[in-house]
Amino acid sequence: MSKTNIHDLTIAEAAPLIAAKKLSPVELTATYLKRIEAFDGALNAFIKVLPEAAMASARKAEAAIMKGEYKGPLHGVPIALKDIYNTKGIATTGHSALYKDHVPAEDAVTTALLAEAGTILLGKLSTWEFAIGGTSFDLPWPPAKNPWNPAHDPAGSSSGSGAAIGASLAMGTMGTDTGGSIRGPAAWCGIAGLKPTYGYVSRRGILPLSFSLDHGGPMCWTSEDCALMMDVLAKYDPIDPGSADVTKADFAASVKKDVKGLKIGVVRHFFEKDAEIDPEIKAGIEASLATFKDLGCEIIDVTIAPLSAYADVAALISRSEAFAFHEETLKASPELYGELARQRIMMGAFIRASDYVNALRERGVLIAQIAKVFETVDILVTPTMPTPAPKLGELGNMLSRARPSFTRPFNVTGSPALSICPGFTASGLPLNMQLIGRPFQDDLVLRLGSAFEKATAFRDTRPAQWAMPSSIAAE
């Protein structure tokens, strides 16, 4: 192994070392806690760090492994959760004054699954307020910053989840995605982030935003690491009415398979006709398509509904459902919401019942249409974000019809969608690309992402400003 720093290891690289007792979960956790202490003041990725609890979990994991009770690839791996995942006995704030003292009595299902797999919880991460209001400067905690250049925005709403992975402050994080909140931060923070198929990962115990568009999912340095997280996270939850009782893929095995022969459909009209895109992002997509071709994939241009069709449906559904959830607290305590969350949630008050129903009807049409396209291709490709990360505070209103999102269509369709990093701009900010698959073929999406990452050198570059030697003792 050429890597000499512990914090440069991916989960897939660290796991066999941990299993072989060559890498200590205690040392690994201490390394990440030291990095958080040194660097998070400049990034604001964490709302709450849990050093004592993390070290106690690490010691427990190490003792179990030494006794031969190794649980699997996440055992002893330090992770962190977006602060809308309930954690028993630990405040879950939604990055909001309204929930500042909210201490859940139970873990979210996903929190519990990750704990059962032996992960070490380092802490809770910054988010846009209730996963909707950001980037905001009027909340009890400051917004997260971009790990490649802290003067820039990390995107949201899973802003801390993206920043923490980008700056190597955790090996895996959890985000949520209602319109792009995993994939946007993954794009601007230069990491891999998967919005799983609707129903694959339980949302029970996550603070809701829009029940039919919300998804929980992993954010990691590589697609392969996201696959290892999905092997733990993808589990039927009979109590979450959105959870799907399906046969789970073997993600760890699937992600290693060949991608030769895959048919890749490029939704070119999204970024050549429907919306404007930064030239460097476009060049990154074109170069990536050449790499896919070299990997033996077939590249085809495809047409689906225009971006604006998805934007209309997504806006009406998401605003209606968010308003339904927040209406009473918004009436009772509007001053406890930040300006952006208050404004975006209030939009739901202006949607008529018939408009919401029509949006659900149109959603069915769009789902059927994309299923038809997936009869001819295996994966769709689009950009994730139209630009590299703007300066912090310059994000403006991302939700305008004038700037339709490339991510929201796949919340509408429920499709699995992965953002990966296909290079960097001349100024050193990450480029981005989105891979979309058929329902419950999340493993195939991750396979293509992983094959791309292994065929290129972009995963070898980490942000330089967070350097701190942490030698791999076993090497």
Added chain:
Amino acid sequence: MSAESTPQSPITIDMKLAEYGLKAGPETLESLKGAVADLQTAAKNICKPRSYLEEPVHALRLWKK
């Protein structure tokens, strides 16, 4: 309805919020003005006759058993 109280105007937005018992400052009202216009356009775009085949009951049943 006067020209000053079209659906996009802050006055109407203010009144609508009051109906729900919601309060908003001038900054929020101004931002809502454009956002509400966008929502009205979106609603208009998808308003068309539908058959039972387009009813949303099974829209998210993506799995098959």
